[in-house]
Structures are given as structure tokens and as C-alpha cells.
Amino acid sequence: MSLTNLRPLTGEGKKIFIETYGCQMNFGDSEIVVSIMQKEGYFYTEHIEEADIILINTCSVRDNAEQRIWGRLNEMRRLRRKKPSLRVGVIGCMAERLKEELLNSDCGVDIVAGPDTYRDLPKLCREAESGGKGINTLLSTDETYADIAPVRLDKNGVSGFISIMRGCNNFCAYCVVPYTRGRERSRSHETIVSEARTLFENGYREVTLLGQNVNSYADGEVNFPKLLAKVADISPLLRVRFATSHPKDLSDELIATMAHYPNICKAVHLPAQSGSNAMLEKMNRKYTREWYLERMNAIKRAMPECAITTDLISGFCGETLEDHEATLSLMREVGYASAFMFKYSERPDTFSARHFADDVAEEEKTRRLTEVIALQNELSLENNRRDVGKTFEVLIEGRSKRSDKQLCGRTSQNKMVVFDSIEGYGAGDYIEVEITDCSSATLFGKAKN
Ligand code: 5AD
Ligand code: SF4
Numbered sequence: 001m002s003l004t005n006l007r008p009l010t011g012e013g014k015k016i017f018i019e020t021y022g023c024q025m026n027f028g029d030s031e032i033v034v035s036i037m038q039k040e041g042y043f044y045t046e047h048i049e050e051a052d053i054i055l056i057n058t059c060s061v062r063d064n065a066e067q068r069i070w071g072r073l074n075e076m077r078r079l080r081r082k083k084p085s086l087r088v089g090v091i092g093c094m095a096e097r098l099k100e101e102l103l104n105s106d107c108g109v110d111i112v113a114g115p116d117t118y119r120d121l122p123k124l125c126r127e128a129e130s131g132g133k134g135i136n137t138l139l140s141t142d143e144t145y146a147d148i149a150p151v152r153l154d155k156n157g158v159s160g161f162i163s164i165m166r167g168c169n170n171f172c173a174y175c176v177v178p179y180t181r182g183r184e185r186s187r188s189h190e191t192i193v194s195e196a197r198t199l200f201e202n203g204y205r206e207v208t209l210l211g212q213n214v215n216s217y218a219d220g221e222v223n224f225p226k227l228l229a230k231v232a233d234i235s236p237l238l239r240v241r242f243a244t245s246h247p248k249d250l251s252d253e254l255i256a257t258m259a260h261y262p263n264i265c266k267a268v269h270l271p272a273q274s275g276s277n278a279m280l281e282k283m284n285r286k287y288t289r290e291w292y293l294e295r296m297n298a299i300k301r302a303m304p305e306c307a308i309t310t311d312l313i314s315g316f317c318g319e320t321l322e323d324h325e326a327t328l329s330l331m332r333e334v335g336y337a338s339a340f341m342f343k344y345s346e347r348p349d350t351f352s353a354r355h356f357a358d359d360v361a362e363e364e365k366t367r368r369l370t371e372v373i374a375l376q377n378e379l380s381l382e383n384n385r386r387d388v389g390k391t392f393e394v395l396i397e398g399r400s401k402r403s404d405k406q407l408c409g410r411t412s413q414n415k416m417v418v419f420d421s422i423e424g425y426g427a428g429d430y431i432e433v434e435i436t437d438c439s440s441a442t443l444f445g446k447a448k449n
Contacts, residue, residue, distance in 0.1 A: 005035055005149040006202050008044035016042050016125075017051035018153075021069060022059025024210050024243065025181075026092055028163040030057045031150030033091065033118050038151065040122035048079070053087045053125055055111070058094035060176045062345035066094055073107035080108055087111065087128040091118070093180035097348075099137050115166070115181050116140040139182035146191040149198075158206060158397050158428045160199045164192050164227065165211035170246060172273075173284045173351040174316060174344060177212055184213070189222040189230060196231045196238070205395055205428050206239040206410075207231065214242050215249035225257040232261040237430075239395060241265045241414070247272070248286045250295050259302040266303050267337075267414040270296070271311035275330025276323035279316055284351065289330060296334055307337040307383075307413035314372055315365030316344045317356035324368050331375055337383045337413065338441075339376045343369050377440045384415070384438035391434045391448065392417065398427045407447075417443045425449070 016037050020030045033055065034044050045051055056072060059065040069090070076088050089111030090102050096114035103109055110128035113121055114137035124134025144166055152160060165186045168177045196207045209231065211217060217224040224242075232240050240263060245254075247270055258264045270292075274280055277288050287295075299306050312327060331339070343365040346358040360368075392411040400406035400418045407425065408418045419433050425447070433445040 005038075005151045006198075008034060008151050008153065009038050010045070011043050014042050014052045015045040015050050016053045016055060017045050017048045018055045018057060019048075019072070020057040021065060022057070022061065022093065024161050024208070025163060025166075025212070026057050026059060027154070028150060028161050028210060029092065029115060029118065030055075031153050032145045032148050032163075033057070033121060034151040034153065035148050036118055036121055037125075042122070042125075044151065044153075052085065053089065053111075053128075054079070055089045055091055055121075058090055058092040060093040060097045060180055060347065062342060063347075064345065069094055070107070073105070073109065077108055085129075087125065089113065089121075089125070089128070089134075091115075091121070093176065096137050096139070096180040097176065100135070103133050103135060110134065112137065114139065116143045118145065119143075141183055142185055144185055144187040146187045149195070156397050156427060157203055158395065159208070160204050160206070161208045161210050162192060162195050162199075163187070163211065164209045164214065165217050168212040169216070170213060170286075171284060171351065173282060173356070174313065174347065176347040176350055179349065181212065184216060186211075186217045186219050189219045189227050192227065193230050193234070196240075197234050200234055200238045203428055205237060205430075206241065208241040208243060210243060213244065213246045213249065215245050215251065215254060223253075225251065225253045228254070228264060229257055229261065232264050236263050239263050239265055239412070241267065243269045245270055247292050247295055250299075252298065255298055255302045258306075265412045265414065266306040267309070267412065268299055268306060269309045269311075270299075272327075272330060272334075273311060273313050274316065274319075274323065274327050276319075276326035279319055279323050279326075282318065282352075282356065283313075283316060289326065292330075293333065305413070307415065308334055309338045309340075309414075310334070310336050311340045311342070312372055313342050313344050314369040315360035317352050317358055317360075319344075319360050319368075324371075327372065328375055331372070331379060335383060336376065336379055337415065338380050339372075341369060341372050341376060381438070381440040384440065384443055387411075387415070387435045387443055388438055389435065391432050392443075392445075394419075394431055394433045394445075396425060396427055396429050396431060411443070415443050416441070417445055419445045419447050422447050422449055 117136040127134040396409040
């Protein structure tokens with residue numbers, strides 16, 4: 001694997017700028033795109049006004065994500081007026097969902113490329129450069145970009161993401177992902193371990209293995225727990241995280257592997273979506289509230305210190321006040337460390353759009369979501385207060401945003417800790433920090449050395 005890919009190449013020649021929205025998978029994909037474009041002689045730029053090609057890597061998961069991107073495309077028209085040779089491309093989930101609709105809009109889109117077509121991007125860009133339009137939205141059953149070393153665009157140099165699988169076979173009723181990212185497929189374990197090792201050898205101290213449903217990773221004999229163990233074996237100094245897990249596939253083997261390795265982080269992101277069995281069934285989540293709680297208890301039995309986080313949707317089709325209360329009670333029962341919380345957003349052509357009425361009024365969705373967020377803030381604060389007085393090993397990521405004299409980093413539980421700098425410690429170092437105070441989002445502490 002080429003080490004030069006740890007930094008983008010800069011130089012004189014055609015320049016691409018890439019803007020990324022949506023999930024971590026998308027950020028990982030943008031790094032693959034830059035790698036592919038560099039091989040074809042394009043250079044990367046961080047400055048949009050220098051770009052010859054602007055690519056927008058998009059998300060379709062909720063309507064507001066798409067609206068934001070339409071807004072951005074409108075703004076690009078101004079840049080085009082200043083620089084008529086500029087070409088604009090939409091890639092990712094929205095490209096896959098809307099296809100020609102983007103090219104035919106009056107926003108001036110020249111290139112449309114779905115998530116499985118990035119190897120074709122240099123050709124599509126050349127077509128656009130010579131005055132045509134470049135489009136490819138074919139989905140693949142086997143593309144994993146396994147052989148492409150992503151160009152690391154995040155600058156901290158401590159924590160990196162590695163995509164281990166693509167696509168999704170779960171077909172949750174509300175979700176557009178199986179349509180925009182196609183069927184599930186796993187990347188070979190050798191390329192994953194080698195990418196993690198390269199990162200470690202270049203100073204990285206944390207990798208997050210990414211997939212829409214990492215628990216269904218399978219490469220021959222190597223299932224997800226085995227892959228996790230292989231990555232954890234690279235070095236005890238390399239922390240390993242993963243996202244996202246589907247509760248239905250969270251196996252005892254995975255829990256045992258996590259408990260066994262001190263360097264596998266004690267944090268599980270386990271999206272519940274709802275606490276009501278009626279909603280879970282309608283969402284096609286394939287587990288019940290009781291099953292979910294049993295899995296959560298299995299995690300807590302094996303790793304009492306493990307943090308559990310989640311995703312929740314308010315106002316799904318037919319959600320009653322009782323269903324909503326069930327979500328609130330599930331939240332209290334689990335005591336989530338943090339959560340991503342959303343209003344249900346109907347996505348065209350998904351199962352729920354085709355079969356159920358989006359019948360919770362917008363104001364009511366907002367009201368329920370506000371309640372969910374308020375409760376989560378309380379739970380996060382309670383959860384953090386329990387950490388005050390304890391000492392955690394923190395992996396330093398760099399200076400704190402607020403002050404030059406403070407450092408920040410994360411605990412194994414993925415909680416951000418801010419503390420006064422001490423001589424000789426910086427990004428990539430581990431340090432013991434005693435927690436002295438907290439807010440609902442951050443722990444504050446004092447380093448022990
Ligand atoms: N509306 C609202 N939230 C959604 N999510 C996925 N699809 C939708 C939708 N149609 C949320 C889920 C998922 C997270 C990535 O986004 O909570 O876990
Ligand atoms: Fe958005 Fe889902 Fe696509 Fe990620 S996979 S970019 S969350 S629609």
C-alpha cells in the first residue's frame with residue numbers, strides 16, 4: 001500500500017475540491033475518490049476557488065439533507081459565472097437516487113456518479129471537461145474499492161476510518177440506503193488489516209471499522225469478531241472502534257471479543273430507532289424491545305464500563321403517544337451515553353412510503369423529538385456525572401478548540417475529555433486523566449503523570 005496516500009498530493013494541474021455530507025462512510029468514500037483522481041493526474045485542493053472540478057458527496061437519508069445540497073448547488077452557479085470552465089459533480093447517495101434529475105436541473109450539474117462507480121469518475125470528468133455530461137449510477141454486487149488506498153483528508157493523524165463493507169440488506173421500512181448503496185458486500189480481511197497496520201505505522205493510534213451493518217461482515221471464515229481481533233492484534237497501542245451494529249446481529253462472540261481485548265473500545269453504537277414493539281415491527285427491524293434490552297444487558301454483564309449510544313426516530317408512520325412513551329422509557333432503562341435523534345422523514349420509494357401513511361403531523365413530530373432530545377440531555381449529563389472522580393486513559397487528539405493551553409482526547413467509551421496541557425504530551429499520546437467536572441457533552445479533568 002502506497003504511503004504517499006497518507007497526504008493528498010498538491011501541485012500544478014487540474015484541481016479537484018470535494019465537499020462531503022452524510023455519514024462516516026461518505027467521508028471514507030471521498031478519500032477513495034481523491035485517491036482515484038490523483039492516479040489520473042488530478043491534484044487535490046482545500047480551496048474551492050482554486051478548483052477546476054467540484055465534487056459534492058451527498059446524503060439522501062432525510063429530506064433536509066437533500067435540501068441542503070440543492071442549496072449548495074445553487075450557490076455553485078455563482079462560482080461557475082466567475083469561472084466558466086468549472087465543472088460540478090454530484091456523487092454518492094443523492095446521485096444514485098435522483099440520477100438524470102440532477103443533470104436536468106437548472107443548477108448546472110455536469111457529473112453524476114453513484115457510490116459504486118467511483119473508478120469511472122476520471123472518465124466522467126473528462127467527458128464533462130469536453131463539454132458533455134458524465135453519468136454512471138450502476139450499482140455493483142462486488143465493488144469494495146479494496147485495492148484503493150484512501151488519501152487521508154482528515155488532518156488529526158491520530159484517528160482514521162476504514163470502510164470494511166458496503167451496502168445493506170436489511171431493508172428497514174423507512175430507509176433509503178439499500179436503494180442508494182445496493183447489496184451488502186465485505187472487503188477482504190487482508191486489505192483491511194494492512195490498511196490498519198499502515199495507519200498505525202504512520203502514527204495513527206485509533207481506527208474505526210465502518211459499515212452499514214458491521215456485524216454481518218463475512219470474508220470466508222473471517223466474521224466480524226475475528227476481523228476485529230486481527231485488527232486489535234496489530235498493537236496494544238492501537239485502539240479499535242466500529243460502527244454501526246444492528247441489534248439483531250449483535251452476537252455473544254462479538255461481546256466476548258470486545259471484553260477480551262483492552263484495546264477494543266468499550267463503546268457500542270446500537271441504534272434502537274424506537275422503544276415500541278408495534279413500531280419496531282412496522283419498521284422491519286426484526287427485533288423486539290425485549291430482545292434489544294437482553295442484548296444491552298449481555299453487553300453490560302460482560303463490560304460494565306461499556307458506553308451504549310443509539311439512533312432514534314420520532315413520529316414514524318402511525319406512532320401513537322403510547323409508542324412515543326415507550327421510546328422514552330427505553331431511553332431511561334438503557335441510560336444512553338448519547339444519541340442521534342431524528343424526525344421521521346418519508347423517503348420516496350421506500351417500503352414505508354409505499355405502504356404506510358406519514359400521518360404524524362409535523363408539529364407533533366417536532367414536539368416528540370424535542371421531548372426525546374431533552375430526556376437525552378438529562379441522561380447524558382447523569383451518565384457523565386457518574387464519571388466524575390474516576391480516572392480514564394485518554395488518547396490525545398490535539399489542542400482543545402476553546403483554548404491553546406488545553407488538550408482534548410477521548411476515553412475508550414468515546415467521550416471527549418478536555419484538560420490542561422502538560423509538558424511533553426501531544427496528539428497520539430495516551431495519558432491518564434482524572435475527571436473533575438462535566439457537561440452533558442464533555443468531561444473535564446486533570447492529567448496525571
Ligand atoms: N427518517 C428519519 N431518520 C432516518 N434514519 C434513516 N432513515 C431515516 C428516515 N427516513 C436515521 C436512522 C438511522 C440513521 C443513520 O438515520 O436512525 O440509524
Ligand atoms: Fe446518507 Fe445513508 Fe447514504 Fe450515508 S449511506 S450518505 S447516511 S443515505
